[in-house]
Amino acid sequence: MGKSLQTVEILAPGQNLNAYMQVVNSFSILTAEEEKELGENLYYREDLEAARRLVMAHLRFVVHIAKSYAGYGLSQGDLIQEGNVGLMKAVKRFNPEKGVRLVSFAVHWIKAEIHEFILRNWRIVKVATTKAQRKLFFNLRGQKKRLAWLTNSEAEAVAADLNVDVKNVREMETRLSAFDAAFDAGADEDDETAYKAPANYLEDRRYDPSVMLENADWTENSVAGLESALELLDDRSRDILQQRWLSEDKSTLHDLAGKYGVSAERIRQLEKNAMKKMRVSMEA
Incomplete structure (x- = not known):
């Protein structure tokens, strides 16, 4: 199968990530001159073939970024696919006259899409909604890979680095340590464990x-x-x-x-x- 046929499915990595990565790495890296020429063709002439080549040449970069988010318990294929969406958004907005390489411009868009996907899927209840909470979530998540509960000095250091209150750091740390729980008891649970479901602890005020x-x-x-x-x-x-x-x-x-x-x-x-x-x- 030629590359022209392979690229039809390249933006949607399936279960065979090794095969996907092998195809991605087969695309040659663009020189600065090639990238500028393709960028101008897209920016001034809306050349879709130039856009396709820019995307394909940078898919390996998306894989590299997505691997750094492997510790969130989410599918690597899904992370790559979301990153690819960010890459395509970056290519659409790329202005070759700015004198910046596409890889430097696209990193923001790729990470933004991956971050949004993680926040939507990491927990049933969204752990971060504001910009400050999102920044704190990803930074503190990185700290928690090597630390247990933060000491007071560590919490203060994180708060100072991110310009937030220590209270916000402690609150996000609690959210990171929490886990999802079913509201109702599962159908396969017996009477000895079903009583633990949160639904059984709600006050019934119908007959109050x-x-x-x-x-x-x-x-x-x-x-x-x-x-x-x-x-x-x-x-x-x-x-x-x-x-x-x-x-x-x-x-x-x-x-x-x-x-x-x-x-x-x-x-x-x-x-x-x-x-x-x-x-x-x-x-x-």
Whole structure:
């Protein structure tokens, strides 16, 4: 199979990463002159073949970066694929007139896509949402590879390096040390272990006397307010609302129009005005 056919699947590494890496490494590295020429063809002429060659020549660089994130417990193939997305975004935005090599420009985009993928998939609950938390997550994660719980001096040093409070460092350290737990007991768990599920520790307030009394009072007050508001309406308006909203066999606008000898639009207007009067009465 020639390279032209291989490149159809090259951006989506499968389970055979060794074969993928072998193909990636078979593409020659571009010289500065070749890269500038391809970059100009893409930037000024929107040459898609130039874009393809720029991407293919830098796929090995994505693999190199993705390997540095192997300690997060995520698929290496997925990390590479996300990095490839970042590479393609970088190629699309690459300006050869800036005098910077594509590899230097693309590293930000590649890492950004990998970081986003890790944060989405590392835990069920997202561990970092703000920019400061993300920076702290990846820096502290690197520290935790060689350290147990940070001492006070180590936490202070990390906080000083990243320009954050020690409190933020401790909070992120706790998040890194946590693990996902199922809310409900698994179907295969027996009675001796199922009780540990968090769902079993929620308070059931459905039969709490205070809650039941509160709900009963709310219902009674609502019904009383509705009845009082209906009494303020004229007979026709009251009947329209009862037929349209309070009857089990509800009437249509056309049904009521025939009953009162007016248009359906007039019934709609009467209904709207009656609802407005009731709302004012019940909110008073």
